Amino acid sequence: MSAVVPGWRCRWCRSDRGTVVLDLGAQPASDLFPEPEAPAPDPVHPLRMVMCDRCRLAQLEEDPTGPEVPRGVEPAALVAQARAGVADLVAGGLLGPGTWAAEMRSPHGGSWLERVQEIVPDAVLLDGHGTVPGLAADLVVDSLGLMHEADQRAAWDLRLDSLAPDGVLALHVHPLSVIVRDGTWNALRHGHFAYYSLTVLVEMARSTGLVPVGLWRYPLYGGTRLLALAREGSEPARAHAGSAGELVATELAAEAAAGATEPRAVAVLQRQVARSAAALRDWLDESTGKVVAYGAASRAVALFALAGVTADDVLAVVDASPAKRGRAMPGGPGPRVPVLGADILAEVRPDKVLLLVPDLLDEVRSAHPEVEGLGGRWVVAEPEPVEVEPLSRDRGRRR
């Protein structure tokens, strides 16, 4: 573990003392999908995660790349996640008829407001509200948005400005403790400025006068949390802070046991980086037949770069997003891996389809029965390649 670059300041508490807990070296920008003929190698930038010594917020040390461009399509998994989150807020008594709801936008897509409209028909949606502070909302939803804010202090202020006195701020996050447990080091990306343990997130909330009023867990990305917050002494706090406090205390105890705010415990991610890259390299070298990958996700960029993946290993990456099609994965020397549409699955008849976005397994599998129908196999790439057992014929027919 090494020290931070000179001039570094914590994105939350402004301390100048931090510890590097994960260092991926120089990496291409994660939103760069170059033209196939663009000269290689692509420009690279340092990619390091730092934990602040004072407030223990894990964060991107520096980001010389531009803002992340939302090019992806919205996977069904994120729509289902939004629906589940909104339903839980309703069941928890935090979202009811006539609610004025606003949303902080996230490049990960998955509008929760559309789900609010589905489930709470007379809700008033303050569209575009995230950029218009000063309008008070009863519910401010932020799904994976806060992490994209370079200045965490300013980002919290914006959310507080948007919140009515008895309003609820619902934060959906992928906690650092889950990232560490699962070894999903490639959560570290340019454009992702903060990686929250629940411990730090609750502390950030408390310091702005908010207390937990609800907490839910979901299986997305190996485990996400929806943390609902309200002003201390507000109506939702009086009704729900007691029960939510108990749920939060249980989570924080588990995080303390796992060392979620200890640089040394988080730095185990570094070991998984080499393991993942080597495992993918070995798997590709040992694979016979045609290999196609699925999901030109930004999380795959560093993995491909570290494993030195070229078009000699992977014929193409299939992606559902029209904006990415016809482009290529960023990378170093060697032939670029093109990004193509799903129609090539039937044409190429790959022996293996390397899935770069594990959460999509169920939906891509049912969307593309031709893969297994033609004798191919799905392989989940992370943290190390694992071949998925084929569905039996009977089960396949029922799906």
Ligand SMILES: [Zn+2]
């Ligand atoms: Zn700090």
